[in-house]
Every structure is written in structure tokens, then in C-alpha cells.
Amino acid sequence: DTEVTQTPKHLVMGMTNKKSLKCEQHMGHRAMYWYKQKAKKPPELMFVYSYEKLSINESVPSRFSPECPNSSLLNLHLHALQPEDSALYLCASSQDYPVNQPQHFGDGTRLSIL
Amino acid sequence: GESVGLHLPTLSVQEGDNSIINCAYSNSASDYFIWYKQESGKGPQFIIDIRSNMDKRQGQRVTVLLNKTVKHLSLQIAATQPGDSAVYFCAENNNNDMRFGAGTRLTVKP
Numbered sequence: 001d002t003e004v005t006q007t008p009k010h011l012v013m014g015m016t017n018k019k020s021l022k023c024e025q026h027m028g029h030r031a032m033y034w035y036k037q038k039a040k041k042p043p044e045l046m047f048v049y050s051y052e053k054l055s056i057n058e059s060v061p062s063r064f065s066p067e068c069p070n071s072s073l074l075n076l077h078l079h080a081l082q083p084e085d086s087a088l089y090l091c092a093s094s095q096d097y098p099v100n101q102p103q104h105f106g107d108g109t110r111l112s113i114l
Numbered sequence: 115g116e117s118v119g120l121h122l123p124t125l126s127v128q129e130g131d132n133s134i135i136n137c138a139y140s141n142s143a144s145d146y147f148i149w150y151k152q153e154s155g156k157g158p159q160f161i162i163d164i165r166s167n168m169d170k171r172q173g174q175r176v177t178v179l180l181n182k183t184v185k186h187l188s189l190q191i192a193a194t195q196p197g198d199s200a201v202y203f204c205a206e207n208n209n210n211d212m213r214f215g216a217g218t219r220l221t222v223k224p
Contacts, residue, residue: 042214098210100146105157
């Protein structure tokens with residue numbers, strides 16, 4: 001079992017829907033990350049939160065909106081997504097940031113946009 | 115036609131043999147490297163890491179080798195088992211920018 005928990009595991013939504021992905025860790029890590037992974041490709045970094053503040057936004061479209069309510073939780077709010085946004089969305093955490101240390105990944109939310 | 119990157123590089127080995135997975139990294143200033151294993155339907159799982167001031171590090175059944183001269187990283191798995199079948203990613207960190215390599219699919223034949 002992974003120490004980073006992501007919900008839901010699967011999500012199907014239309015292009016006009018609003019939904020949220022959730023991520024939780026209780027390892028006391030102070031850095032949390034969102035990645036996007038397309039089939040047969042490596043994970044691509046989207047956002048980094050360090051001490052609950054957004055540190056990195058890798059030029060992600062505004063239809064993706066991250067939120068870090070506290071040090072254990074990370075959300076990704078979705079609105080007006082496009083079919084090309086269908087992918088596996090991975091959350092990760094590490095002790096702190098910068099990342100000269102392993103990241104712990106959840107098993108992801110598989111998102112399908114109709 | 116097909117475009118580069120649609121198919122992962124693959125490595126097929128017999129159970130019990132040793133496996134070597136290679137990775138060419140891009141930035142000579144990268145100072146930290148990680149190998150991750152990703153099984154089907156799961157997130158990447160940390161295997162082993164190495165800092166740029168080392169050229170070899172060993173774990174349980176795994177060894178990572180770093181050759182900074184040619185910007186090459188390798189993962190050696192001893193006595194490969196069916197449970198080792200997965201996609202393996204190397205990742206490099208340069209100035210807080212962690213980037214993943216393309217990945218290699220390892221298949222272990224019984």
C-alpha cells in the first residue's frame with residue numbers, strides 16, 4: 001500500500017464539468033507535487049507546493065487549479081477540461097523542497113474526458 | 115506512421131539472469147539521480163538514488179552506476195524475478211528541476 005493516497009482512482013467527466021482530485025499523505029512531508037502522465041510516457045511535473053505555498057507552476061493551463069489546504073492535503077480542481085487532458089494524474093510528496101531526495105508517489109487518478 | 119516515443123524501449127530477460135537498464139541524462143550540471151519502478155496501474159516507486167559525488171551505490175539486489183563523463187546512468191538488477199517486470203524510469207535533478215527519462219519496460223520470462 002502506498003503512503004500517498006489519491007482519490008478517486010478513476011474519473012470520467014464531460015468538458016463542462018467541474019471536479020476535484022484529492023491527495024493525502026501523513027508522513028509529515030512538507031513538499032507535495034502534481035504530475036501528469038500520458039500512456040507510455042514519463043510523468044511530467046505540473047505543480048510543486050512547499051510548506052503549503054505554490055513554488056512551481058510549469059505553465060499549466062488555468063483549467064487546472066491546485067490547492068493545498070494544509071500540509072497533508074493537496075487538491076487539483078478541474079474545470080472545462082479538453083479531451084487531451086485525459087491522463088493519469090499522480091500526486092507525490094517529499095520531506096521538503098528542493099528535491100535532492102526521493103519522492104513518494106500515489107497510485108494516481110486515471111482521468112477520462114468525454 | 116508512428117512517431118518516436120510511442121513505444122517504450124524494452125528489455126526482456128530470463129528469470130534468474132541479471133538485468134542492466136541504461137539511461138542517458140541530459141544535463142552535466144545535474145547533481146542527483148533516482149531510479150523509479152512503475153508497475154501497471156500503480157505510481158512510480160523509489161528504488162535507489164545516487165548523488166553526483168559518487169559513481170556507484172548498492173542496494174538490495176540493485177546497483178546504480180553513474181558515469182558523469184558520458185552522462186550515463188545504469189541500473190543493475192541481480193537475479194531478476196518475475197516481480198521485477200515493470201517500467202523503469204531514471205530521473206535527474208538540476209537546480210531543483212527534476213526530470214524523468216523516457217523509461218524502459220523490463221519483461222522477465224519464467
